[in-house]
Amino acid sequence: MxxxxxxxxxxxxxxxxxxxxxxxxxxxxxxxxxxxxxxxxxxxxxxxxxxxxxxxxxxxxxxxxxxxxxxxxxxxxxxxxxxxxxxxxxxxxxxxxxxxLGLTSGTPGSEDESVPSRWFTFNAGLGFDAGVVGRVEQQRERGKKSTHALYVRQVVRQLLGEPHRRHGTISLERDGEELASDLVLSIVSNTAPWTFLGNRPMYASPKASFDTGLDVFGLSRLSTASVARYGTQLLTSSPERGPRGRHAVSLHDLTEFTLHSKVPLPLQMDGDHLGLRTSVTFTGVRRALRVIV
Known part of the structure; x- marks a missing residue:
């Protein structure tokens, strides 16, 4: 070649x-x-x-x-x-x-309507996890090396500074129907695992796949007890079992849906912080790109 x-x-x-x-x-x-x-x-x-x-x-x-x-x-x-x-x-x-792949776009009729569309390969997030990504990027701009320990520290700092940890501002809608509300954290997965901590895979949505639509995992509370419970479940998650509980929302194989927030929240895609948004429409596009494996 x-x-x-x-x-x-x-x-x-x-x-x-x-x-x-x-x-x-x-x-x-x-x-x-x-x-x-x-x-x-x-x-x-x-x-x-x-x-x-x-x-x-x-x-x-x-x-x-x-x-x-x-x-x-x-x-x-x-x-x-x-x-x-x-x-x-x-x-x-x-x-x-x-x-x-996943595709995001501005939601018609919202203040983010004119935001350009953008593709993502494995995950996106609106809210808490995107805030962590933003904190990590700030530390890297100050010369800190991107390590898993850095991510863990920023998770703790984001948690301590999260103003909506007990009552979230995010709602998920599909075809005019509200499927979830009052979420603090919303993770959209295009594949599994969601991410890795060192060599340990973490499965927020174990059923997510490159061959299906998008999966969503959300949490409506981030109290100390909830963080301990769901954090432990993420660390011990597997392809067969992900986080679960009364504050957790899990949705599988969605083609199109919209995340709305009552206040501007950070958005991340594939670990890249993209600023604050109040509304983002997600589309799962099947068979979008050929890759060598």
């Missing part, structure tokens, strides 16, 4: 490169070496004009970040050299998979 290597130089550069590849007539494969944020940019570039798996270049991911959820969810090793070997074997053998 003929390989052109390009180093990204600014935020959004990987998206621009992905868009160029999608519009090119002679690029068959895009390899993203980096973390989940880099992969997200590449995917948004490839799908700038919408999904078309038969026409668009295929995507391969070499993990180069701190967590690499998307690559690991595809079954790739978390080591860059080992993953490269696995991808080369897959290319020789012609192994690929067409995966579904």
């Amino acid at each position: 003929k390989l052109d290597a390009v180093t990204t130089e600014y935020r959004g550069h990987a998206r621009d490169l992905g868009r160029h590849a999608a519009q090119s007539q002679d690029i068959e494969l895009v390899v993203a070496l980096g973390g989940d944020g880099t992969v997200n940019e590449v995917v948004n570039g490839l799908l700038h004009d919408g999904p078309d798996p038969g026409r668009l270049p295929r995507l391969a991911v070499v993990p180069g970040g701190s967590t690499n959820v998307f690559a690991r969810a595809l079954g790739l090793p978390n080591d860059a050299v080992e993953a490269t070997g696995a991808l080369l074997d897959a290319l020789r053998e012609g192994r690929e998979r067409t995966v579904g």
Whole structure:
């Protein structure tokens, strides 16, 4: 194969490169070496004009970040050299998979109506978890290294500063029907696991899959007792069993729904903090992109 290597130089550069590849007539494969944020940019570039798996270049991911959820969810090793070997074997053998992705957009009639659409590969969140992501990004901008210990510290700080921990402001609606309300935390999953703590997978929505629509896990209370209960359940979760309880909401295989909030809340996608929103519409798009596995 003929390989052109390009180093990204600014935020959004990987998206621009992905868009160029999608519009090119002679690029068959895009390899993203980096973390989940880099992969997200590449995917948004490839799908700038919408999904078309038969026409668009295929995507391969070499993990180069701190967590690499998307690559690991595809079954790739978390080591860059080992993953490269696995991808080369897959290319020789012609192994690929067409995966579904999540798409967010501004909700018609809301103040966020004009917000551009954006794709995500493994998860998104409105509320508490997005606030944690924002805190981690602030620490990284100050020179702190992105580690799992840093995430744990920011979870504690976000919890202590959460003004709506006992009565949330988020509601989930589908086709005009309210499926859940008063949520403090809302995690949208496109695959399982939700994330990793070191080498430990954590399953917020164990049934989530690249082959189905989107899953939602929500919590309506984050009291000290609730955090201890659901935190322990997440740490001990498995592909067969996720968090459960009277303050938990679990929904599976949704095609389209909207999260509304009474107050502006932080939004994250694939671990990237995207600012404050009051309303976000989510769509699960099946068979959106071909990936090498």
